[in-house]
Amino acid sequence: MSTETDRIEQIATQEYKYGFVTEVDTDVAPPGLNEDVIRMLSAKKNEPEFMLEWRLKAYRHWLTMVEPTWANVHYPAIDYQAIRYYAAPRMKPKGPDSLDEVDKEILRTYEKLGISLEEQKRLTGVAVDAVFDSVSVATTFKDKLAGLGIIFCSFSEAVQQHPELIKKYLGSVVPYSDNFFATLNSAVFSDGSFCYIPKGVRCPMELSTYFRINTADVGQFERTLIVAEEGSYVSYLEGCTAPIRDTNQLHAAVVELVALDDATIKYSTVQNWYPGDKEGRGGIYNFVTKRGKCVGARSKISWTQVETGSAITWKYPGCILQGDDSIGEFYSVAVVNNLQQADTGTKMIHIGKNTRSTIVSKGISAGRGQNSYRGLVKILKKASGARNYSQCDSLLIGDKCGAHTFPYLEVSNSSSQVEHEASTSKISDDQLFYCRQRGIKSEDAVNMIVNGYCKEVFKQLPMEFAVEAQKLLGVSLEGSVG
Amino acid sequence: MAEIAERTGSFLEGFDAFLRSAASRSPERLQAMRRSAIDRLASTGFPSKRDEEWKYTNISPVLERVFAPVITSQGNGVARRDVDRFTFGAVAWHTLVFIDGHFSRELSTLHPLHDGVIIGSLAETIDRQFEAIEPYLARVTPHDTDAFTALNTAFLRDGGFVFVPDAVAIESPVHLLYVATGGTGAHMVHPRNLIVARENSAVTVVESFVRISDGVCFTNPVTEIVMGPHASVEHYKLQDESPDAYHVGSIHSRQGRDSVYTSICVSLGAALSRHNIVSTLDGKGAECTLNGLFTATGTRHVDVHTTIDHLQPNCSSREVYKGILDGRSHGVFNGKIIVRPDAQKSDARQTNKNLLLDGRARINTKPQLEIFANDVKCTHGATVGRLEAESLFYMRSRGIGEQTARAILTKAFASEIVDFIKPDPIRAHLDSVLHEQIEHMGEAMIPGGA
Numbered sequence A: 001m002s003t004e005t006d007r008i009e010q011i012a013t014q015e016y017k018y019g020f021v022t023e024v025d026t027d028v029a030p031p032g033l034n035e036d037v038i039r040m041l042s043a044k045k046n047e048p049e050f051m052l053e054w055r056l057k058a059y060r061h062w063l064t065m066v067e068p069t070w071a072n073v074h075y076p077a078i079d080y081q082a083i084r085y086y087a088a089p090r091m092k093p094k095g096p097d098s099l100d101e102v103d104k105e106i107l108r109t110y111e112k113l114g115i116s117l118e119e120q121k122r123l124t125g126v127a128v129d130a131v132f133d134s135v136s137v138a139t140t141f142k143d144k145l146a147g148l149g150i151i152f153c154s155f156s157e158a159v160q161q162h163p164e165l166i167k168k169y170l171g172s173v174v175p176y177s178d179n180f181f182a183t184l185n186s187a188v189f190s191d192g193s194f195c196y197i198p199k200g201v202r203c204p205m206e207l208s209t210y211f212r213i214n215t216a217d218v219g220q221f222e223r224t225l226i227v228a229e230e231g232s233y234v235s236y237l238e239g240c241t242a243p244i245r246d247t248n249q250l251h252a253a254v255v256e257l258v259a260l261d262d263a264t265i266k267y268s269t270v271q272n273w274y275p276g277d278k279e280g281r282g283g284i285y286n287f288v289t290k291r292g293k294c295v296g297a298r299s300k301i302s303w304t305q306v307e308t309g310s311a312i313t314w315k316y317p318g319c320i321l322q323g324d325d326s327i328g329e330f331y332s333v334a335v336v337n338n339l340q341q342a343d344t345g346t347k348m349i350h351i352g353k354n355t356r357s358t359i360v361s362k363g364i365s366a367g368r369g370q371n372s373y374r375g376l377v378k379i380l381k382k383a384s385g386a387r388n389y390s391q392c393d394s395l396l397i398g399d400k401c402g403a404h405t406f407p408y409l410e411v412s413n414s415s416s417q418v419e420h421e422a423s424t425s426k427i428s429d430d431q432l433f434y435c436r437q438r439g440i441k442s443e444d445a446v447n448m449i450v451n452g453y454c455k456e457v458f459k460q461l462p463m464e465f466a467v468e469a470q471k472l473l474g475v476s477l478e479g480s481v482g
Numbered sequence B: 001m002a003e004i005a006e007r008t009g010s011f012l013e014g015f016d017a018f019l020r021s022a023a024s025r026s027p028e029r030l031q032a033m034r035r036s037a038i039d040r041l042a043s044t045g046f047p048s049k050r051d052e053e054w055k056y057t058n059i060s061p062v063l064e065r066v067f068a069p070v071i072t073s074q075g076n077g078v079a080r081r082d083v084d085r086f087t088f089g090a091v092a093w094h095t096l097v098f099i100d101g102h103f104s105r106e107l108s109t110l111h112p113l114h115d116g117v118i119i120g121s122l123a124e125t126i127d128r129q130f131e132a133i134e135p136y137l138a139r140v141t142p143h144d145t146d147a148f149t150a151l152n153t154a155f156l157r158d159g160g161f162v163f164v165p166d167a168v169a170i171e172s173p174v175h176l177l178y179v180a181t182g183g184t185g186a187h188m189v190h191p192r193n194l195i196v197a198r199e200n201s202a203v204t205v206v207e208s209f210v211r212i213s214d215g216v217c218f219t220n221p222v223t224e225i226v227m228g229p230h231a232s233v234e235h236y237k238l239q240d241e242s243p244d245a246y247h248v249g250s251i252h253s254r255q256g257r258d259s260v261y262t263s264i265c266v267s268l269g270a271a272l273s274r275h276n277i278v279s280t281l282d283g284k285g286a287e288c289t290l291n292g293l294f295t296a297t298g299t300r301h302v303d304v305h306t307t308i309d310h311l312q313p314n315c316s317s318r319e320v321y322k323g324i325l326d327g328r329s330h331g332v333f334n335g336k337i338i339v340r341p342d343a344q345k346s347d348a349r350q351t352n353k354n355l356l357l358d359g360r361a362r363i364n365t366k367p368q369l370e371i372f373a374n375d376v377k378c379t380h381g382a383t384v385g386r387l388e389a390e391s392l393f394y395m396r397s398r399g400i401g402e403q404t405a406r407a408i409l410t411k412a413f414a415s416e417i418v419d420f421i422k423p424d425p426i427r428a429h430l431d432s433v434l435h436e437q438i439e440h441m442g443e444a445m446i447p448g449g450a
Helices: A002-012 A035-044 A049-063 A104-112 A117-122 A142-147 A155-161 A163-169 A180-188 A429-437 A442-458 A463-477 B002-006 B013-023 B028-044 B060-064 B080-084 B122-133 B147-154 B389-396 B402-418 B424-439
Strands: A026-028 A087-089 A126-132 A135-139 A151-154 A193-197 A206-212 A223-228 A233-241 A248-251 A254-259 A264-271 A283-294 A300-307 A312-315 A318-321 A327-336 A341-344 A347-350 A356-366 A370-379 A387-397 A402-411 A417-426 B094-099 B102-109 B118-121 B160-164 B174-180 B187-189 B192-197 B202-211 B217-219 B222-227 B232-239 B246-255 B260-267 B272-281 B287-296 B301-310 B316-325 B330-339 B347-356 B362-371 B377-385
Touching: A035 A049, A035 A180, A049 A163, A049 A180, A142 A151, A151 A155, A155 A163, A155 A193, A155 A223, A163 A193, A163 A223, A180 A254, A180 A283, A193 A206, A193 A233, A223 A233, A223 A264, A233 A463, A254 A264, A254 A300, A264 A283, A264 A463, A283 A300, A283 A327, A300 A312, A300 A341, A300 A442, A300 A463, A318 A327, A318 A356, A327 A341, A327 A370, A327 A442, A327 A463, A347 A356, A356 A370, A356 A402, A356 A442, A356 A463, A370 A387, A370 A417, A387 A402, A387 A442, A387 B362, A402 A417, A402 B377, A417 B362, A429 A442, A442 A463, B013 B028, B028 B122, B028 B147, B060 B246, B080 B102, B080 B174, B094 B118, B102 B118, B102 B122, B118 B122, B122 B160, B122 B192, B147 B222, B147 B246, B160 B174, B160 B202, B174 B217, B192 B202, B192 B232, B222 B232, B232 B246, B232 B272, B232 B424, B246 B260, B260 B272, B260 B301, B272 B287, B287 B301, B287 B330, B287 B402, B287 B424, B301 B316, B301 B347, B316 B330, B316 B362, B316 B402, B330 B347, B330 B377, B347 B362, B347 B402, B362 B377, B389 B402, B402 B424
Parallel strands: A126 A206, A193 A223, A206 A233, A223 A254, A233 A264, A248 A283, A254 A283, A264 A300, A283 A312, A283 A318, A300 A327, A312 A341, A318 A347, A327 A356, A341 A370, A347 A370, A356 A387, A370 A402, A387 A417, B094 B174, B160 B192, B174 B202, B187 B217, B192 B222, B202 B232, B217 B246, B222 B246, B232 B260, B246 B272, B260 B287, B272 B301, B287 B316, B301 B330, B316 B347, B330 B362, B347 B377
Antiparallel strands: A026 A087, A126 A135, A151 A193, A402 B362, A417 B377, B094 B102, B118 B160
């Protein structure tokens, strides 16, 4: 046993794989936030007037807001004036037209992360938009997608080229006044992805954005907007990493999804921001607002998330089920280890008739991590025939971690049916014994059991991501058994 | 400050008069406790909907009214036959009758007791042997637990006191019967019950809140239950107050090693009722069961908040709460289970099921788990729905009228809780009360119904 413990300890001290810093020439804004910074930001991006006004409106509103404290997470107060609100790798004034124009260092970074943009050119299957600090550096497969009428580009580009779409949908799901972090994002968002699927088109490949924070003290505020027109389908993936630093960095993103009649949007996230070291130093504060609106009848929005990184996660991807017969889904695996904290869950707001929602949340707590599930299922008066099923399970590994559930069920319609189930337990000794007896090492056995426990969520992920998520889970939990 | 003043209602005003009236008869420690309680209330005020614990329950109707404290009660001309119908016909029970919050010796039935057992009025015990009470009073429920407890402590005077010494089992249940006469105008009562069960003892206590005639009143009871090692306590609370009444009550229990506690709370009446039930498992191997049923019709509001706190290892808890809501009523359930870092091998199960019989009824439920230990088994579940169409169809196809079929299914839903009740007289009583209430439920749902 002792040699095994040693080995486990070795693995436990293994560092975060993606913690390197890329040396690129970067254009950064001085720390601090005021209207001039926002004007500068907007000017740098050469934004039309309406964008700047929207940002300023959000900023002025933000000044009147107070930071929320209700989440079950603890962190020292954030100094919003110490954050840099803009950082971009220096490049030609115009965005890169092809990969050849992208800084070689950046391309190498993405290769190290396992996302070879070069290779993407040859392999079909996934179109990637890579976001480095505040700007999108490359988008692959643009032309092929354009042939189908699909718009997939960086947010800044969309503001330039499709202002009418941005004007129509920006803030339609998450208004600029939504919450403290979303409002801050509305004021200072830097870049992100924009995706538009025209009527009746089924997007032939997975669309993907890879976010990378590189510069120190910079806050990453990306904004993603996906609009799926009538009868269209899109599957979208998102991944994130950051270098190791001993200071905390803020990441406050906003994601808006709009699904019109019969449209389906599938949104998958594998979040692996730097979680901080064993003593809880450093790491990303991941305060994200994600929301989808099923505007049309029979539309469907499905969220799948695997949350293994970040020092603190504060995230509630939700669905507003406005169209009749619309469907909302939420599948989540959230892992906390060492001193990580996660307060995550979902909101399902049933407005239309016969709307359905499913929530499956699997929380895993190890080390001294604290994991909370916080969910709201709200059935409004007119949502007759609404149906919800929620299941949230927690797995505890080690005796110093915590698992908490705060499900809110608000039902104002008697023809609806709402069910919620939750359980908390540790890995049973019987299961472990069974595996050990068959010659499986305890570390592997735990890995197997945990993967089995998460299977329900992993099977919702696109194949490449599912493999990555399984590996990631193994790495995140390494050293937590012994 | 103005806001706090708004949120203390008229409650501070009655306090001075009360203190003067009770002062001559109370020990100094109790007076000091009352004063700190009123100070706490004056400084914090009552909760508003901004407080997480009161998010769905608006207590403004209570704060907007003026309720007079009932300082003395002459029994208001209540005769024995008026209260007999509330005693479940259980003549062998120890029955303490309180008229508008004041103990009435004439109407009560007390049987001979084992040496050392005390069953009596708290007020009388305070006057005669305060030392018997002092080690226990306000220990499980300190005056600053919450605003309504502070209010109760400030006006603390009468209630039931049950003391069971080591190794004594009281066979007949103790019934604390609170009768509102409805004849004194808008008034408030703050009953305080203290139940002490020492090592290896056993007792059953029944609290019931009933009315002779309808009237506006505010009942704010607090019950403290202190249990020693291996003690066994069964506690029943039945709330069937006037449709104009407000009821905000708490039951707090603290258990010793290997003790067994059962609480069943049934809430049927009042315009607004709120029950806080807090059970602390403070000894290895303790077990607790919290079960309950709430029904509401019309525009009533009912709110149940339970907390089970696993402080020590090897404890188990079971909880089943059911709600039946009709008309435009609003139900709230919040069940919290906390497992502290040392409480390994905790086993907790909680279920909340709600039935909405009318399209206008609402329910907010929030089962909550806060787990800080790893070797635990905790589950909770919550459901909201209406009567199953298949079940209704099954009965209809066998010639049972829709209204009858609904009533049968609704009663069956409630019977899971009623069946937990051990004393036959209470079960029989509840059966008939529920039968009558359920008969008239869901009528608006049936086309052509009344």
